[in-house]
Amino acid sequence: MGSITFSHVFKQYKGESRPAVNDFHLSIEEGEFLVLVGPSGCGKSTTLRMLAGLEEISAGELYIDDKFMNYVSPKDRDIAMVFQNYALYPNLSVYDNIALGLKLRKTPKYDIELRVNRVAKVLEISHLLDRKPSQLSGGQKQRVALGRAIAREPQVFLMDEPLSNLDAKLRAQTRAELIKIQSDLKRTTVYVTHDQVEAMTMGTRIVVMKDGVIQQVAPPKQLYDEPANLFVAGFIGSPQMNFIEGNVTLEEGRYYFSNKRMKLLLPRSYDSSFEKLTRAVRNVILGVRPENVLLKPFEPDDDDENGFAMSVVQMTEVTGADSYVYVTVGDSKVIARTDPESIYLKDDKPAIGFNMGKLHFFDVSTGVSLAAGGDGG
Numbered sequence: 001m002g003s004i005t006f007s008h009v010f011k012q013y014k015g016e017s018r019p020a021v022n023d024f025h026l027s028i029e030e031g032e033f034l035v036l037v038g039p040s041g042c043g044k045s046t047t048l049r050m051l052a053g054l055e056e057i058s059a060g061e062l063y064i065d066d067k068f069m070n071y072v073s074p075k076d077r078d079i080a081m082v083f084q085n086y087a088l089y090p091n092l093s094v095y096d097n098i099a100l101g102l103k104l105r106k107t108p109k110y111d112i113e114l115r116v117n118r119v120a121k122v123l124e125i126s127h128l129l130d131r132k133p134s135q136l137s138g139g140q141k142q143r144v145a146l147g148r149a150i151a152r153e154p155q156v157f158l159m160d161e162p163l164s165n166l167d168a169k170l171r172a173q174t175r176a177e178l179i180k181i182q183s184d185l186k187r188t189t190v191y192v193t194h195d196q197v198e199a200m201t202m203g204t205r206i207v208v209m210k211d212g213v214i215q216q217v218a219p220p221k222q223l224y225d226e227p228a229n230l231f232v233a234g235f236i237g238s239p240q241m242n243f244i245e246g247n248v249t250l251e252e253g254r255y256y257f258s259n260k261r262m263k264l265l266l267p268r269s270y271d272s273s274f275e276k277l278t279r280a281v282r283n284v285i286l287g288v289r290p291e292n293v294l295l296k297p298f299e300p301d302d303d304d305e306n307g308f309a310m311s312v313v314q315m316t317e318v319t320g321a322d323s324y325v326y327v328t329v330g331d332s333k334v335i336a337r338t339d340p341e342s343i344y345l346k347d348d349k350p351a352i353g354f355n356m357g358k359l360h361f362f363d364v365s366t367g368v369s370l371a372a373g374g375d376g377g
Contacts, residue, residue, distance in 0.1 A: 003028065003064070008024075009057055010024070011050060011058050034190050045160055082149050086165075116129070146178070196235060199236075203220060223236050224236055224237060226369070239290050246284060261330035267357060270371045297350060298350055313347060
């Protein structure tokens with residue numbers, strides 16, 4: 001059990017001109033690991049708090065297992081929440097912090113001991129049960145907070161940026177543990193983060209939000225390969241997708257993307273998308289991810305026919321496994337991911353091209369995706 005349905009849910013704070021959450025409409029399946037991601041102020045934490053019962057719903061309906069929950073108190077929702085700040089009781093031991101929720105529910109002492117010890121073993125904190133929170137590291141405190149939630153065995157786990165206070169190494173370790181725990185317990189989990197890497201590695205589905213509005217809901221790979229609009233394309237992926245303004249034109253039965261510095265003959269796989277365009281949206285933004293940007297030494301015969309144009313290198317970042325080369329092409333700034341063995345220095349002028357089967361096109365005025373991910377041809 002643990003399915004969740006948001007039916008056109010709104011949250012409007014008094015005195016605010018626009019809703020913090022605007023027409024949130026979504027069904028979450030039992031056992032799913034759903035991630036809400038977006039920049040600060042996008043409404044993701046407010047959505048989670050409405051699900052927890054910590055915020056009133058202004059309009060719309062919320063259901064857990066088909067039960068209407070709008071006016072049900074938090075303690076009666078059979079959920080457990082893990083916060084960013086751990087929310088541990090400093091005067092209680094680790095054991096008592098984990099057991100607290102069970103004691104409040106009048107769980108038999110034997111069951112409490114069994115659950116606490118089982119959870120402590122899973123989280124590898126059995127040796128910490130007698131300690132107080134002040135004696136723990138940040139990572140240990142977070143495991144205790146997770147243990148308290150898991151020990152309750154709720155229908156739904158809610159997690160509000162639980163890893164944001166951890167250092168990078170510990171965050172990666174705890175992320176892996178969370179994925180394993182959720183997979184083992186098969187409990188519905190709704191997880192809030194502003195970190196798109198966290199979202200991509202953890203969620204079975206991801207909800208991208210902006211200004212209180214859902215921008216796209218999809219599995220991680222689909223979100224990366226088929227972003228619904230410019231915002232999603234720019235938010236998901238690190239470094240973000242490159243964007244280049246230009247026009248789509250039809251010449252002798254073939255579509256071209258062009259601007260002052262380049263003219264690209266587009267694969268036939270994009271034809272069906274561009275045939276639908278009216279002249280009003282022939283102004284487009286081309287999107288291409290850094291791994292699909294190609295650099296090579298410029299040669300005199302590099303021209304429009306083979307899709308290469310001259311660029312100017314601004315800087316190079318070497319991360320070890322990869323290099324990121326920052327170039328300009330006219331007024332456009334482009335990042336290319338390259339082999340670190342390929343050396344590009346400032347003011348070098350390599351030819352730049354693209355993996356033509358991996359281009360995205362967006363309407364300049366609306367930001368909506370027009371075409372994405374052709375297969376060449």
